[in-house]
Amino acid sequence: MRGELLPVSAEMRRWDAETITSGTPGIDLMRRAGRAVADVILSEARWRSAPVLVLCGPGNNGGDGYVVARLLAEAGRRVRVAAFGGELRGAAALAAADWPGPVLPLEDAVPDPADLIVDALFGTGIGRDLEGEVAGIVGRVSDSGAAVVAIDIPSGVDADSGQVRGVAIRAGRTIALAARKPGHLLQPGREYSGCVTVADIGIPSEVSHGAGVLTVANEPAAWLATFPRPGSISHKYDRGHAVVLSGGPSHTGAARLAARGALRIGAGLVTLVTSARALSVNAAHLTAIMIRVCDEPDELSDLLMDDRFNAVALGPALGIGETTRAWVAAVLESDRATVLDADALTSFAGDAQALADLIGAGREHPVVLTPHEGEFARLFGKGTGLSKLDRARRAAADTGAVVVLKGPDTVIAAPDGRAAINENGSAYLATAGSGDVLVGLITGLMAQGMDAFEASCAAVWLHAAAGGRFGPGLIAEDLPDLMPGELRLLLTAGDVTSA
Ligand SMILES: NC(=O)C1=CN([C@@H]2O[C@H](COP(=O)(O)OP(=O)(O)OC[C@H]3O[C@@H](n4cnc5c(N)ncnc54)[C@H](OP(=O)(O)O)[C@@H]3O)[C@@H](O)[C@H]2O)[C@H](O)CC1
Ligand SMILES: [K+]
Numbered sequence: 001m002r003g004e005l006l007p008v009s010a011e012m013r014r015w016d017a018e019t020i021t022s023g024t025p026g027i028d029l030m031r032r033a034g035r036a037v038a039d040v041i042l043s044e045a046r047w048r049s050a051p052v053l054v055l056c057g058p059g060n061n062g063g064d065g066y067v068v069a070r071l072l073a074e075a076g077r078r079v080r081v082a083a084f085g086g087e088l089r090g091a092a093a094l095a096a097a098d099w100p101g102p103v104l105p106l107e108d109a110v111p112d113p114a115d116l117i118v119d120a121l122f123g124t125g126i127g128r129d130l131e132g133e134v135a136g137i138v139g140r141v142s143d144s145g146a147a148v149v150a151i152d153i154p155s156g157v158d159a160d161s162g163q164v165r166g167v168a169i170r171a172g173r174t175i176a177l178a179a180r181k182p183g184h185l186l187q188p189g190r191e192y193s194g195c196v197t198v199a200d201i202g203i204p205s206e207v208s209h210g211a212g213v214l215t216v217a218n219e220p221a222a223w224l225a226t227f228p229r230p231g232s233i234s235h236k237y238d239r240g241h242a243v244v245l246s247g248g249p250s251h252t253g254a255a256r257l258a259a260r261g262a263l264r265i266g267a268g269l270v271t272l273v274t275s276a277r278a279l280s281v282n283a284a285h286l287t288a289i290m291i292r293v294c295d296e297p298d299e300l301s302d303l304l305m306d307d308r309f310n311a312v313a314l315g316p317a318l319g320i321g322e323t324t325r326a327w328v329a330a331v332l333e334s335d336r337a338t339v340l341d342a343d344a345l346t347s348f349a350g351d352a353q354a355l356a357d358l359i360g361a362g363r364e365h366p367v368v369l370t371p372h373e374g375e376f377a378r379l380f381g382k383g384t385g386l387s388k389l390d391r392a393r394r395a396a397a398d399t400g401a402v403v404v405l406k407g408p409d410t411v412i413a414a415p416d417g418r419a420a421i422n423e424n425g426s427a428y429l430a431t432a433g434s435g436d437v438l439v440g441l442i443t444g445l446m447a448q449g450m451d452a453f454e455a456s457c458a459a460v461w462l463h464a465a466a467g468g469r470f471g472p473g474l475i476a477e478d479l480p481d482l483m484p485g486e487l488r489l490l491l492t493a494g495d496v497t498s499a
Pocket of ligand 1: 012013015016029030033057058059060061062063064121122123124125126127128129130131134151152153177178201
């Protein structure tokens, strides 16, 4: 996979174990981790005179904490250590033995507002909800208002899911060891992590890249290499022909937003398919986008016999029920790159298997599903106990489609296990019609031949970048027309950062 890898805790344990097997003792990794955290603290002017309270847990995260405590004390800082749990083992025991000062029981630790708190209670090894004395210290830290630096991940945040295990530390700063984890990007973990930086602790790249991690942060590095660029002799037909289905006479706007999105992202041609009854309202609003009338799914099947129509989107404002299921069936049987959104998904509520059967195993062209959480739950159930990442991955594997599970931390998952977590989302995108434009962007990129997973990642990122950069006052109509600016930045600026 291209892009920044986000290992889950089991993968992290493998990185750790393989690095140790290849000749680096665990205590060396722990000392590098502690050194990196201590260096960050010592380099921050605002923490120069703050007394430090290090909270150590019973595992290796606690071990990192003892290293930080020792290094800060050696640098002349006033340091208290409070610890929870019984006897330490392995590298953590060695690190604790190197701490020359006293260790308070956790229940005696009283954080002061002037303290800098180093959270080394739990990292990737959290196995259950926090309760009792650990829950108590989390509450006292929060009540104190003291600044908090978390080692690896704030204690109480599940590194795999971003979920809070009962209670969690809220950190202003988190130093992730070796890599960010999904829990740093998924909500609410992202909120609890504050500003996250990654410390290199010397995991060899053969280990991290050989481990088959399939989750990445959704950034241009993950998909820019395959982003379509017109060649100097491109014909409009080389850039694909996207088709978008319109709703009835009083529900036509959503499809036009999607169609304009597809055109702006670079599809060579876009055709809006409308019923005869909705023709005049659609025709009154369209110029570069072409129109075809289809009143029945069979007519659309006939249209799609022409294989120049190579990507189709349907669902926005189409209506819920059997009629929409018939349109979906006609499109899926035509085996074109397809995006199903909104009513095309809800029409299969509680019957994801029927949709999976229509998508089928032997198709040549990909399908993308773009549910928000409500649509996802109606289609696939709540998936209680599973992380957002796992729910999206499972739905993708079960349906054979790329799943774009939307939200402030949109997850894009492919049937082959690849997944990306988006982090440049903006609250300004929560506006009527914004999802319709996203459908058009994905469709337009697939029309240009981009891989469905990468097209979905790119569309989600560009959509969010445009929304964030525009900011207050954004309406869905703005989004397609913001694409030229975003594309210019993306394709000409080299290194691109999100809005
Ligand atoms: N990744 C690397 O290369 C390195 C990581 N380091 C650091 O190590 C931690 C992960 O260490 P690990 O020991 O696996 O896990 P933790 O320290 O997070 O916690 C495990 C201990 O905590 C107990 N536990 C778990 N949940 C609870 C809870 N809710 N209440 C009480 N106690 C809990 C657990 O006990 P069990 O009974 O479940 O066994 C363990 O005792 C990683 O995050 C990094 O900080 C290395 O230092 C450097 C290399
Ligand atoms: K921690």
